[in-house]
Amino acid sequence: MSTAIQVENSTRVVSDRYAASVNSEWVRLLDLLQMNVRYERCVGTELFTADGRRILDFLSGYCVHNVGHNHPDVVRALHSELDRSGPAMIQTHVSDLAGELAEKLCKGAGGRLRKVFFPSSGSEGVEAAIKFARAHTRRDGILSAEHAFHGLTCGALSLMSDKFWSEGFGPLLPETAAVPFDDLQALELKLKTKQFAAFIVEPIQSEAGVCVPHSDYLRTAESLCRRYGTLFVLDEVQTGMYRTGKFLAAHHFGVEPDMVILAKAMSGGLVPCGAVLMSKDVCDSVYSSLPRAFVHTSTFSENSLSMRAALATLEVLESEHLGDRSTEAGHYLQSRLSEALSSYEMVKEVRGVGLLMGIEFQAPRQLRLRIPFEAFGAIHAGMFGQILVMRLFRDAGFLTQVCGNNFMVLKVAPPLVVTDAQLDEFVAAIGNVVELANSPGSFSSEALGLGRRAFRG
Numbered sequence: 096m097s098t099a100i101q102v103e104n105s106t107r108v109v110s111d112r113y114a115a116s117v118n119s120e121w122v123r124l125l126d127l128l129q130m131n132v133r134y135e136r137c138v139g140t141e142l143f144t145a146d147g148r149r150i151l152d153f154l155s156g157y158c159v160h161n162v163g164h165n166h167p168d169v170v171r172a173l174h175s176e177l178d179r180s181g182p183a184m185i186q187t188h189v190s191d192l193a194g195e196l197a198e199k200l201c202k203g204a205g206g207r208l209r210k211v212f213f214p215s216s217g218s219e220g221v222e223a224a225i226k227f228a229r230a231h232t233r234r235d236g237i238l239s240a241e242h243a244f245h246g247l248t249c250g251a252l253s254l255m256s257d258k259f260w261s262e263g264f265g266p267l268l269p270e271t272a273a274v275p276f277d278d279l280q281a282l283e284l285k286l287k288t289k290q291f292a293a294f295i296v297e298p299i300q301s302e303a304g305v306c307v308p309h310s311d312y313l314r315t316a317e318s319l320c321r322r323y324g325t326l327f328v329l330d331e332v333q334t335g336m337y338r339t340g341k342f343l344a345a346h347h348f349g350v351e352p353d354m355v356i357l358a359k360a361m362s363g364g365l366v367p368c369g370a371v372l373m374s375k376d377v378c379d380s381v382y383s384s385l386p387r388a389f390v391h392t393s394t395f396s397e398n399s400l401s402m403r404a405a406l407a408t409l410e411v412l413e414s415e416h417l418g419d420r421s422t423e424a425g426h427y428l429q430s431r432l433s434e435a436l437s438s439y440e441m442v443k444e445v446r447g448v449g450l451l452m453g454i455e456f457q458a459p460r461q462l463r464l465r466i467p468f469e470a471f472g473a474i475h476a477g478m479f480g481q482i483l484v485m486r487l488f489r490d491a492g493f494l495t496q497v498c499g500n501n502f503m504v505l506k507v508a509p510p511l512v513v514t515d516a517q518l519d520e521f522v523a524a525i526g527n528v529v530e531l532a533n534s535p536g537s538f539s540s541e542a543l544g545l546g547r548r549a550f551r552g
């Protein structure tokens with residue numbers, strides 16, 4: 096049997112087993128998009144597949160792999176933590192690493208952030224922030240921004256206005272409301288009611304389409320929150336850990352939040368870890384007496400592998416100056432992309448900060464392009480974006496995705512260790528893919544192929 100057939104067979108065995116016992120629709124979707132490959136080795140920005148392809152990761156697991164895949168220092172730190180047979184999950188001890196990590200995170204974040212709770216995911220961090228804000232303010236309401244993404248547990252989901260995520264899972268938390276992002280008037284109208292414990296917002300909305308607010312939005316939002324007694328909480332699950340060039344995206348806007356939620360990139364993409372950074376006052380409101388010393392906790396909180404991986408990840412981010420690299424590479428990529436794509440009317444804007452970037456597409460005006468664009472958009476709003484993603488993957492070897500709450504924006508977020516040569520490769524690839532999308536025949540045949548595969552499945 097040829098190697099290619101062996102690889103295909105083994106991919107099928109893995110997929111069939113997964114489909115039978117985990118989630119068959121996920122396998123169907125990846126098959127449909129021709130993205131169901133087996134990754135064998137992942138290093139830095141490169142992913143090597145069982146069938147001998149090299150894929151460049153320009154998604155980073157939605158901003159998980161800031162230090163690149165399997166960074167040797169983080170891998171080494173995890174090995175050494177396992178080798179020392181230290182205390183793990185004892186539950187009734189003081190973790191020897193959590194204090195050190197909390198100290199470093201608070202030093203990096205600055206402002207009023209002095210204390211940390213360690214969840215194991217972004218959603219769990221959002222849940223904690225909701226509870227802590229209520230405990231501190233004795234108010235019930237939680238305010239968020241429209242089109243936000245905060246996670247899929249019930250509390251976090253209650254802060255997401257896009258109904259796709261919550262349909263069929265209600266009822267969700269009462270007393271929640273959403274205001275348009277970057278709209279101070281709407282925010283003040285809600286805050287004035289003095290019913291809200293917290294305004295939880297992403298400083299740059301990632302899944303909404305990499306939306307960067309006006310420069311004074313967050314600063315004014317913070318002062319409005321203070322005026323009306325609402326905590327100002329930043330969800331930096333995607334934007335934190337130098338993704339946008341600074342340790343927190345908050346640092347671009349000169350704000351001092353009462354709480355910050357981190358996760359994703361915190362632990363090198365190898366073990367689950369999150370952090371809720373908060374002011375001492377907020378912390379004291381939760382852990383307010385001896386009997387309440389453990390009133391909010393979780394089994395995997397402060398586990399030694401997560402703490403060790405996060406300490407090693409911070410060290411890498413700082414010693415390799417990956418914040419500066421993100422800024423520099425972001426400027427380079429943005430100017431190269433603008434240069435390569437500005438002549439296409441279907442490209443509306445290239446925007447972002449550091450290496451959190453989005454390319455926004457729009458319906459073309461020319462009739463010959465507009466007709467297929469709208470016809471396939473009517474079948475599924477995500478069709479256009481998925482054809483771009485599929486072509487980038489299949490024809491050019493780039494892993495990307497469109498934003499979860501805005502299918503017209505292609506997210507571009509490679510690991511911060513990406514090289515200029517890899518950025519150049521991406522610019523050439525997206526140029527080719529957009530050029531093909533600009534030819535109605537090629538777009539239609541791709542869309543029909545996708546439709547046929549979906550129908551057959």
Ligand SMILES: Cc1ncc(COP(=O)(O)O)c(C=O)c1O
Nearest residue numbers: 216217218244245246332333358
């Ligand atoms: C901004 C933001 N907040 C929270 C979350 C939820 O994080 P997790 O998937 O780790 O629960 C996500 C996940 O994508 C996110 O992008």
